[in-house]
Each structure stands twice: as C-alpha cells, then as structure tokens.
Amino acid sequence: MQNSEQEHQRKLLLAKDGEPGSGSTRYAAAMFFYQANMMSAELLEIYRRCSKFDAEDPIDVAKYEGIDVSEFALGFI
Amino acid sequence: MRDHTRNIEIPADWDRRGLPGWCYHSPALLDLEQSELFKTHWQIACHVSDVPEVGSFLCFDMCGERAIILRDNTSEVRAYLNICRHRGSRLVAKEQGKCTNALVCPFHGWVYNLDGTLRGAARPESFPQLDKHEFGLKSLEMEVWHGFVFVRFKPGLQPSVAELLAPMEQELSAYRMAEHVPTDGIWTEETPVNWKSIRDVDNEGYHVPLAHPALQDLYGSTYADEPYVDGVSRSDGRFTPTKGRRWAVRNYKKFTKPQPHLPEHLHKTWLYYGIFPNAVIAVTPETSLFYQEFPVSTGKSILRSATYRNPVEDRQQRAARYLASRIDRETVEEDIQLTIWSNESMQSEAFEGFYLSDLEYGVRSHHDHLRRILPIYNVETAPDEDGLAALNASMTDAPDT
Ligand code: FES
Numbered sequence: 001m002q003n004s005e006q007e008h009q010r011k012l013l014l015a016k017d018g019e020p021g022s023g024s025t026r027y028a029a030a031m032f033f034y035q036a037n038m039m040s041a042e043l044l045e046i047y048r049r050c051s052k053f054d055a056e057d058p059i060d061v062a063k064y065e066g067i068d069v070s071e072f073a074l075g076f077i
Numbered sequence: 078m079r080d081h082t083r084n085i086e087i088p089a090d091w092d093r094r095g096l097p098g099w100c101y102h103s104p105a106l107l108d109l110e111q112s113e114l115f116k117t118h119w120q121i122a123c124h125v126s127d128v129p130e131v132g133s134f135l136c137f138d139m140c141g142e143r144a145i146i147l148r149d150n151t152s153e154v155r156a157y158l159n160i161c162r163h164r165g166s167r168l169v170a171k172e173q174g175k176c177t178n179a180l181v182c183p184f185h186g187w188v189y190n191l192d193g194t195l196r197g198a199a200r201p202e203s204f205p206q207l208d209k210h211e212f213g214l215k216s217l218e219m220e221v222w223h224g225f226v227f228v229r230f231k232p233g234l235q236p237s238v239a240e241l242l243a244p245m246e247q248e249l250s251a252y253r254m255a256e257h258v259p260t261d262g263i264w265t266e267e268t269p270v271n272w273k274s275i276r277d278v279d280n281e282g283y284h285v286p287l288a289h290p291a292l293q294d295l296y297g298s299t300y301a302d303e304p305y306v307d308g309v310s311r312s313d314g315r316f317t318p319t320k321g322r323r324w325a326v327r328n329y330k331k332f333t334k335p336q337p338h339l340p341e342h343l344h345k346t347w348l349y350y351g352i353f354p355n356a357v358i359a360v361t362p363e364t365s366l367f368y369q370e371f372p373v374s375t376g377k378s379i380l381r382s383a384t385y386r387n388p389v390e391d392r393q394q395r396a397a398r399y400l401a402s403r404i405d406r407e408t409v410e411e412d413i414q415l416t417i418w419s420n421e422s423m424q425s426e427a428f429e430g431f432y433l434s435d436l437e438y439g440v441r442s443h444h445d446h447l448r449r450i451l452p453i454y455n456v457e458t459a460p461d462e463d464g465l466a467a468l469n470a471s472m473t474d475a476p477d478t
Pocket residue numbers: 161162163164165166182183184185186187
C-alpha cells in the first residue's frame with residue numbers, strides 16, 4: 001500500500017512542466033515526500049514557491065539555489 | 078403514486094393574511110433567518126453527477142457559509158467547509174473543477190488530502206507537529222437523496238433528508254434521478270428582492286393563467302397546488318390535449334414521448350415538490366431540476382438552479398428537453414418580474430398586506446412553517462431592530478397559551 005502510494009506520488013511529483021495546475025500538483029506531492037521524511041524542508045519550499053508557476057521546474061530552481069536535490073533530480077530512477 | 082396520507086385539506090376558515098410587511102425589509106430579521114432558518118435547514122448543494130470523478134469538486138456558498146462537495150479517493154462524495162484551517166482562506170476558489178490528488182490553499186499553501194485530513198502545513202519547520210485530523214477540513218453534515226446532495230451548516234430540527242422527503246419518495250423514485258447527468262451546469266442570478274417574495278410567488282399557481290402563457294398553454298387549468306405539510310409541498314400540471322398555441326409548447330408537446338421507465342400517469346406531467354424553506358425539486362419526463370433562493374440582504378437574493386437529464390436520450394428527447402428548458406426559462410423571467418412587483422409593495426405605507434385566495438393557501442402554509450421556527454413573524458408592527466432577536470427568543474421560550 002505504502003509503496004504503491006509512493007509510486008503514485010512520484011508520478012505526480014514529476015507532473016509535466018507547463019500543464020495547467022501542475023505546479024500545485026508537484027507541490028502537493030512534495031508535501032507527501034516531506035511527511036514521509038524523504039524530502040528536505042528546503043526542497044519542499046522550492047516546490048511551494050513554484051506551485052503557482054506551472055512552467056517552472058523546481059529541480060532547476062533548487063539546483064540554481066544550491067539545494068541538495070540528489071534523489072529527486074533523477075526522478076527516482 | 079403520490080402520498081395520500083398527507084392532510085392537504087384547506088381549512089374552511091383560515092387567516093388569509095400574509096406575513097407583516099416589515100418582515101420583508103428588516104435587517105435584524107434577516108440575520109435570524111440566515112442563522113436559524115437557512116443554516117439549520119437542509120440545503121441542496123448539487124447532484125452527485127456534478128462531481129463525477131475522483132477529485133471532482135463543486136463549491137456552494139450560502140448566507141456567508143461556504144461548502145465544498147468533493148469526490149474522494151474511494152469515490153465517496155464528501156462535504157467540507159471550504160475554509161482553510163490555517164487562517165480561514167477560501168481553500169478552493171474555483172466554482173467547479175477537478176483537483177489532482179490534493180487541495181492546496183491559495184493563501185499560504187497548506188495541503189489537504191481528499192479525505193479532508195491535513196497533508197501538511199506550508200513551511201512545516203515553522204510549526205510544531207500538526208495532527209492531520211485535528212487540523213483537517215471540517216466536514217459538513219451531508220445526505221444524498223436520489224442523487225441530490227443536501228448539506229446542513231448547523232444542526233436543526235428537521236429529520237434526515239430521507240425522512241423529510243419520504244412523501245416525495247414513491248412518486249419521484251420512478252424518475253431514476255440518481256442516474257441523471259448534468260445539462261448546462263449550475264445557474265445563478267442576483268435579483269433585487271427579499272427572498273420571501275420569491276418564495277411567495279412560487280408557492281401558488283393562482284398567477285399562472287396571467288403570468289405564464291407558456292405554462293398555461295402546456296398544462297392549463299389542470300395545474301394544482303398542495304400546501305406545505307411537514308416541510309414538503311407538491312404541485313403538478315398535466316399536459317392539456319390541445320396542440321399548443323405557442324411555438325415552444327407546440328413543439329414540446331410534439332416531441333416529448335413516453336419514457337419507458339415512468340408509469341403512464343407521469344408521461345405527460347410536470348411535477349414540483351417544494352422543500353421548506355427555500356427549494357424545489359421538479360421533474361419533467363426528460364429532466365430533474367432543483368431551484369432555490371438565498372438572501373444576500375433584505376432587498377437582494379440569489380437564485381440558483383440546475384437541470385439534469387436522463388443519461389440516455391435520443392435526438393427527439395434532446396429536442397424535447399431543449400424546448401422544456403425554453404418554457405422553463407421564460408417562466409423564470411416572468412416570475413422574477415412578479416417578485417419585484419410583490420416586493421415593492423412591502424415598502425409602501427399604504428399596503429395593507431395580502432388577502433389570499435384558497436388557491437394561495439400554499440403561501441400561507443409556508444408562512445405558518447416560518448412562524449413555527451421564528452415566532453417574531455407574528456408581530457404585526459415592526460419591532461425595534463436592536464431588540465428583535467431577544468424578543469423572538471422570549472416568544473420562543475414562552476409557553477403556549
Ligand atoms: S489560510 Fe490557507 S494556508 Fe494560510
């Protein structure tokens with residue numbers, strides 16, 4: 001159950017940039033990973049900042065600001 | 078079959094007056110009506126088909142309260158207050174739509190799961206640990222009746238919706254309303270009258286021959302009203318055998334055809350059930366619909382309605398439905414004018430109140446229901462605004478004499 005929910009949230013976290021509402025979808029998924037102790041508060045905050053900007057890639061923004069994105073940058077591959 | 082156990086007889090000797098004129102423009106009374114009537118009585122928010130998929134939502138505002146009706150991950154329809162637990166922002170700003178997996182507050186970004194629990198606060202490190210239930214969305218009392226979603230903002234004296242609407246059950250169940258689907262969404266319009274003037278017009282068919290040429294053409298003198306009994310009234314009109322003089326009616330009568338799921342006596346009938354204090358569910362062979370009104374201020378109200386249809390319809394039925402909506406639309410416009418004329422009279426010092434026909438006993442029965450909730454309606458001359466609520470409370474507590 002937990003794993004399939006994580007799988008689902010991963011897909012949402014990677015929701016395609018630019019889709020209407022995708023910024024908010026990615027942020028909501030990021031909150032899931034934060035609560036599961038799998039994402040830092042700093043990175044979650046990047047997702048929040050990007051939540052109203054569907055075309056913004058949070059990973060890009062995070063990298064630019066020097067925030068560790070290690071696992072998430074690869075899309076969990 | 079309709080419920081024959083209801084006592085719908087009109088008393089031989091009844092008080093033909095309406096409510097005192099001051100009741101239509103007293104702000105203090107309006108406050109009481111909003112809190113003791115509208116919020117404590119079941120209100121129709123929408124139909125389940127308005128939230129067809131997981132994540133579909135619809136917002137419903139009334140008298141300063143706001144609800145969100147949402148389909149959760151398990152496909153259950155739920156109702157919450159549309160109020161963020163952080164600082165009370167409107168959580169969902171769009172009237173209707175679909176969210177993916179979670180609700181995000183537009184103010185600071187708190188995130189809620191579709192089951193209402195808090196997924197997390199924005200900048201979580203700035204808060205102590207928050208319990209996801211304690212800080213979850215407040216759920217709202219909700220009941221689905223034949224597809225219609227009812228909510229209640231405050232506890233009240235009405236029984237469950239199923240019990241309240243039991244007199245409608247037998248007749249309306251034939252329409253399979255739970256399977257109905259939306260037609261053209263929720264319609265709202267602001268209108269410059271007190272909400273009771275809208276209800277007063279809708280609660281009698283005495284005006285039909287003069288005000289509604291299309292309805293007259295459709296069902297003419299077969300139209301009949303039954304008063305409110307225990308919160309429910311009923312009216313019906315059976316199509317007259319004439320061809321119809323007006324374009325929409327003539328063609329409607331031509332195109333409407335027996336719906337196989339309906340018993341024969343409902344093949345050519347429009348039925349209206351009033352639900353105290355402010356709503357109607359109506360059915361035609363092609364559709365089910367609700368309409369309702371809410372006060373905004375003493376002289377301003379919101380009309381709100383939506384029409385649903387049989388899930389499967391052919392071209393002819395679609396044409397019939399379109400024509401029915403034309404007739405209905407025309408009728409609504411005519412009624413809006415009547416409510417304005419009626420409401421105006423309440424401002425005139427020369428106006429001496431209603432003197433109602435037996436054909437308008439429905440109006441009286443609605444007023445009597447109101448009087449039972451707020452005895453202040455019995456006061457003939459305008460009470461002092463500041464003391465109105467207290468006076469009403471003292472009348473409520475006073476033992477019957
Ligand atoms: S009011 Fe909703 S997050 Fe602040």
